[in-house]
Amino acid sequence: MSTKDWIEKDYYATLGVQKSASSDEIKKSYRKRARESHPDHNPGDSGAEERFKDVSEAYAVLGDEAKRREYDEMRSLFGSGQFRRNARGPGGPGGQPFDVSDLFGGAAGGGDRRFGGAGFQDLFSSIFSGGGGAGGPARARGPAKGRDIETEVALDFGDAVRGVTLPLTLRAPGICDTCAGSGAKPGTSPVTCQVCHGAGVTTRNQGSFSFSEPCRNCQGVGTVVEEKCPECHGTGGVTKTRTLNVRFPAGVADGQRIRLNGRGEPGERGGPAGDLYVHVKVRPDELFGRTGDDLTLTVPITFPEAVLGTDLRVPTLDGTVTLRVPPGTPSGRVLRARGKGVVRRDGKAGDLLVTLDVVVPAGVSDEARAALEAFAEQTPPAAREHLDARVRRFS
Numbered sequence: 001m002s003t004k005d006w007i008e009k010d011y012y013a014t015l016g017v018q019k020s021a022s023s024d025e026i027k028k029s030y031r032k033r034a035r036e037s038h039p040d041h042n043p044g045d046s047g048a049e050e051r052f053k054d055v056s057e058a059y060a061v062l063g064d065e066a067k068r069r070e071y072d073e074m075r076s077l078f079g080s081g082q083f084r085r086n087a088r089g090p091g092g093p094g095g096q097p098f099d100v101s102d103l104f105g106g107a108a109g110g111g112d113r114r115f116g117g118a119g120f121q122d123l124f125s126s127i128f129s130g131g132g133g134a135g136g137p138a139r140a141r142g143p144a145k146g147r148d149i150e151t152e153v154a155l156d157f158g159d160a161v162r163g164v165t166l167p168l169t170l171r172a173p174g175i176c177d178t179c180a181g182s183g184a185k186p187g188t189s190p191v192t193c194q195v196c197h198g199a200g201v202t203t204r205n206q207g208s209f210s211f212s213e214p215c216r217n218c219q220g221v222g223t224v225v226e227e228k229c230p231e232c233h234g235t236g237g238v239t240k241t242r243t244l245n246v247r248f249p250a251g252v253a254d255g256q257r258i259r260l261n262g263r264g265e266p267g268e269r270g271g272p273a274g275d276l277y278v279h280v281k282v283r284p285d286e287l288f289g290r291t292g293d294d295l296t297l298t299v300p301i302t303f304p305e306a307v308l309g310t311d312l313r314v315p316t317l318d319g320t321v322t323l324r325v326p327p328g329t330p331s332g333r334v335l336r337a338r339g340k341g342v343v344r345r346d347g348k349a350g351d352l353l354v355t356l357d358v359v360v361p362a363g364v365s366d367e368a369r370a371a372l373e374a375f376a377e378q379t380p381p382a383a384r385e386h387l388d389a390r391v392r393r394f395s
């Protein structure tokens with residue numbers, strides 16, 4: 001059995017068990033498969049003999065807690081590129097010349113799926129080029145920033161325009177109060193790990209390679225909790241329901257994201273907390289629309305109002321404003337009420353943009369019809385000469 005075997009062979013698949021299988025499940029599955037493929041039960045079947053060998057080999061590793069752990073680690077370490085060449089260089093302890101293609105057989109360039117599609121060649125060039133990217137040696141786990149949390153809030157249109165402070169209830173991991181996050185039972189404290197002496201990292205030689213890996217005993221922390229906190233079972237964290245008062249500034253827009261520094265998950269081992277991101281949804285208003293800092297409103301007017309002009313009293317978000325419609329105003333004209341839009345943080349405000357929509361009545365009284373006909377007599381034809389020329393071409 002070699003490094004190559006371990007990296008190339010999926011013993012879990014050979015035994016037909018999940019990677020998370022218990023040792024009992026592994027034993028059971030092994031017995032069943034060994035029985036089925038036993039040469040005594042399959043005389044003259046060379047395939048069965050091969051299967052029996054494979055099953056035995058797989059069980060020799062997975063059936064042994066220590067070997068299984070090593071096998072898992074070898075495969076996960078190799079998969080993530082987290083290993084480096086031994087300082088002694090090519091030629092391991094046995095004095096054999098180091099040969100990549102020998103170690104990995106014909107698989108070079110094949111792009112094994114188990115390694116995320118990266119060919120062995122790529123993997124090696126990145127490992128041997130000095131460990132850029134994923135190829136670096138494992139490091140002790142120092143303080144780590146907590147994870148960011150994202151949440152979503154729906155605001156009323158007016159609240160978004162004016163700004164609002166709302167209580168936000170979050171269920172998210174927080175620091176255990178009982179042990180203040182240390183994970184140790186109150187009155188005790190974590191002790192230095194005896195295996196790595198606090199470094200958080202151990203080094204192990206494997207053929208031509210040495211593996212730097214997070215210490216198994218302390219999971220890379222460097223300290224070990226001997227008596228676990230009863231509240232958080234040694235993790236230092238608990239799920240908490242928190243209520244935060246979040247201030248949404250005036251003019252916050254639909255789709256905007258607000259970041260609250262340090263309001264995310266607590267950091268690990270003394271690291272800073274993550275951030276809280278609040279995604280803002282703004283419920284549409286039944287009257288007003290919004291374009292940037294301007295509010296928009298559509299107001300229907302009659303034809304006589306457009307022709308003769310009028311004063312219009314229209315609502316703003318917080319009151320009313322009177323707008324002058326000058327005589328001869330076309331449909332679609334936009335009137336501007338300055339400063340009646342979104343008031344920004346710097347005190348400047350957008351405008352209220354009022355679009356006039358001349359409505360045409362579906363029917364009119366006899367008197368109105370007579371008046372309109374008289375009006376039509378007095379009305380010069382619409383300016384359509386430029387269209388008429390084109391129309392004549394087809395007649």
Ligand SMILES: [Zn+2]
Nearest residue numbers: 193196215218
């Ligand atoms: Zn340790």
Ligand SMILES: [Zn+2]
Nearest residue numbers: 176179229232
């Ligand atoms: Zn605790």
